[in-house]
Amino acid sequence: xxxxxxxxxxxxxxxxxxxxxxxxxxxxxxxxxxxxxxxxxxxxxxxxxxxxxxxxxxxxxxxxxxxxxxxxxxxxxxxxxxxxxxxxxxxxxxxxxxxxxxxxxxxxxxxxxxxxxxxxxxxxxxxxxxxxxxxxxxxxxxxxxxxxxxxxxxxxxxxxxxxxxxxxxxxxxxxxxxxxxxxxxxxxxxxxxxxxxxxxxxxxxxxxxxxxxxxxxxxxxxxxxxxxxxxxxxxxxxxxxxxxxxxxxxxxxxxxxxxxxxxxxxxxxxxxxxxxxxxxxxxxxxxxxxxxxxxxxxxxxxxxxxxxxxxxxxxxxxxxxxxxxxxxxxxxxxxxxxxxxxxxxxxxxxxxxxxxxxxxxxxxxxxxxxxxxxxxxxxxxxxxxxxxxxxxxxxxxxxxxxxxxxxxxxxxxxxxxxxxxxxxxxxxxxxxxxxxxxxxxxxxxxxxxxxxxxxxxxxxxxxxxxxxxxxxxx
Amino acid sequence: xxxxxxxxxxxxxxxxxxxxxxxxxxxxxxxxxxxxxxxxxxxxxxxxxxxxxxxxxxxxxxxxxxxxxxxxxxxxxxxxxxxxxxxxxxxxxxxxxxxxxxxxxxxxxxxxxx
Numbered sequence: 001x002x003x004x005x006x007x008x009x010x011x012x013x014x015x016x017x018x019x020x021x022x023x024x025x026x027x028x029x030x031x032x033x034x035x036x037x038x039x040x041x042x043x044x045x046x047x048x049x050x051x052x053x054x055x056x057x058x059x060x061x062x063x064x065x066x067x068x069x070x071x072x073x074x075x076x077x078x079x080x081x082x083x084x085x086x087x088x089x090x091x092x093x094x095x096x097x098x099x100x101x102x103x104x105x106x107x108x109x110x111x112x113x114x115x116x117x118x119x120x121x122x123x124x125x126x127x128x129x130x131x132x133x134x135x136x137x138x139x140x141x142x143x144x145x146x147x148x149x150x151x152x153x154x155x156x157x158x159x160x161x162x163x164x165x166x167x168x169x170x171x172x173x174x175x176x177x178x179x180x181x182x183x184x185x186x187x188x189x190x191x192x193x194x195x196x197x198x199x200x201x202x203x204x205x206x207x208x209x210x211x212x213x214x215x216x217x218x219x220x221x222x223x224x225x226x227x228x229x230x231x232x233x234x235x236x237x238x239x240x241x242x243x244x245x246x247x248x249x250x251x252x253x254x255x256x257x258x259x260x261x262x263x264x265x266x267x268x269x270x271x272x273x274x275x276x277x278x279x280x281x282x283x284x285x286x287x288x289x290x291x292x293x294x295x296x297x298x299x300x301x302x303x304x305x306x307x308x309x310x311x312x313x314x315x316x317x318x319x320x321x322x323x324x325x326x327x328x329x330x331x332x333x334x335x336x337x338x339x340x341x342x343x344x345x346x347x348x349x350x351x352x353x354x355x356x357x358x359x360x361x362x363x364x365x366x367x368x369x370x371x372x373x374x375x376x377x378x379x380x381x382x383x384x385x386x387x388x389x390x391x392x393x394x395x396x397x398x399x400x401x402x403x404x405x406x407x408x409x410x411x412x413x414x415x416x417x418x419x420x421x422x423x424x425x426x427x428x429x430x431x432x433x434x435x436x437x438x439x440x441x442x443x444x445x446x447x448x449x450x451x452x453x454x455x456x457x458x459x460x461x462x463x464x465x466x467x468x469x470x471x472x473x474x
Numbered sequence: 475x476x477x478x479x480x481x482x483x484x485x486x487x488x489x490x491x492x493x494x495x496x497x498x499x500x501x502x503x504x505x506x507x508x509x510x511x512x513x514x515x516x517x518x519x520x521x522x523x524x525x526x527x528x529x530x531x532x533x534x535x536x537x538x539x540x541x542x543x544x545x546x547x548x549x550x551x552x553x554x555x556x557x558x559x560x561x562x563x564x565x566x567x568x569x570x571x572x573x574x575x576x577x578x579x580x581x582x583x584x585x586x587x588x
């Protein structure tokens with residue numbers, strides 16, 4: 001058996017503080033570019049192709065990618081790796097969306113603008129409930145994963161590690177707004193890509209592929225089985241979960257608004273292509289666990305355990321821990337900052353401005369946007385404190401976001417719709433999807449949610465449809 | 475214990491010594507396979523084929539004699555039935571094709587609109 005490596009708490013703290021100071025410093029520096037609220041919230045709507053592609057890709061490389069892709073490979077085999085990669089199609093399909101979004105909402109700020117103007121107050125409220133459940137569970141699951149990882153890899157107590165990761169992301173988002181988020185995402189995406197390639201290459205050198213295949217055939221045959229039901233269903237389920245996540249969430253809409261209209265579709269398409277192989281590279285190493293005799297005691301730690309074990313076996317003990325920590329810290333930070341910014345924008349524009357009817361004074365925008373970023377960060381910290389299994393909530397939110405896929409498509413491309421019927425489809429799709437999660441298996445939930453909502457949305461196109469306004473004025 | 479995806483997480487109290495975990499396809503363990511030996515308090519077993527599987531563990535006190543085997547744990551792996559699988563896969567294919575098709579046709583239909 002191979003033993004996993006660990007780095008000392010002092011090394012762990014040194015890495016975290018070095019990266020933390022770097023991100024906060026860059027955030028402060030880039031934040032000076034923001035001269036008004038639009039500059040702070042949407043980076044002046046002038047983001048170019050390189051930064052646009054990098055921020056979309058880095059945001060999608062979450063701790064869930066680096067931690068869950070190996071778990072998918074470990075439990076679902078070869079199909080599992082591919083299933084996780086299908087989430088890239090969400091980014092690819094957002095490319096044509098970006099064209100339409102810029103045309104319909106040239107001055108838009110949030111995804112909430114779209115739902116409010118297309119589906120009225122009821123649809124807007126349903127959207128806000130779903131997106132808040134999803135965004136907060138995504139945010140909290142990453143904070144928890146970060147704290148747990150620091151504890152297992154560097155021996156840093158959970159509370160301290162989780163608090164530090166969150167504090168660093170809150171600080172640089174607070175100082176720099178979307179300028180800081182996009183700038184740091186660019187650097188983080190390069191570190192993540194290089195790190196995953198190095199780890200994958202080392203695993204390849206340690207693995208005899210012929211022996212590995214024989215081991216899997218003998219001891220874990222289902223992982224190589226073509227007709228493996230859970231894995232086959234996971235492909236469609238994960239693809240639709242990814243569609244729902246990307247199509248509805250303000251993380252992606254705010255990026256579309258922030259990019260130049262001619263750049264946005266290219267940037268999303270490119271980011272999808274760049275992202276596609278990442279879960280395969282990150283997940284592939286988990287297939288080596290059995291053949292290399294690595295015991296996985298906690299499924300949620302599959303990736304770090306296999307990577308550190310293999311690298312330790314290659315004589316890279318301390319380097320392994322440092323590299324894994326840096327890659328995972330970057331993947332968490334690149335998503336936490338984006339979610340902090342996008343969720344606080346949504347609260348600011350849709351709840352503070354929309355539901356409460358307050359105006360955002362140009363002279364005091366930093367104070368108010370800052371307050372919302374700190375609020376989201378504090379709520380996340382409080383929810384992450386008990387280290388409860390919120391990853392389950394994130395999975396259960398799959399049918400909720402899946403049921404928003406078709407209402408988004410209809411709102412963007414169709415001229416008329418029976419809106420109450422489409423909204424009923426969202427509610428029924430969510431309810432039946434959650435039911436499927438518990439009765440049929442997690443790998444069917446988003447599929448059922450999206451399918452039910454699709455049927456209702458198509459019916460809503462033909463059953464007493466009412467026209468949408470041609471132009472959406474925010 | 476039942477599993478619908480061939481994966482099962484086995485956990486036991488943190489041991490004082492190493493643990494040996496064995497798997498077999500019969501409760502008498504006539505042809506046992508050692509899945510793990512070490513100090514971890516659990517093991518995630520994946521890729522099991524459909525059917526009955528049995529697991530047992532004991533403490534390994536080298537060089538002293540090992541402890542007694544635990545009572546076998548039966549794990550029954552049963553995948554989703556083929557009829558339901560084909561129905562859900564068909565639904566998945568239809569939803570994905572219609573989603574992608576509607577977006578692509580919507581894009582080409584509206585791209586020249588002002």
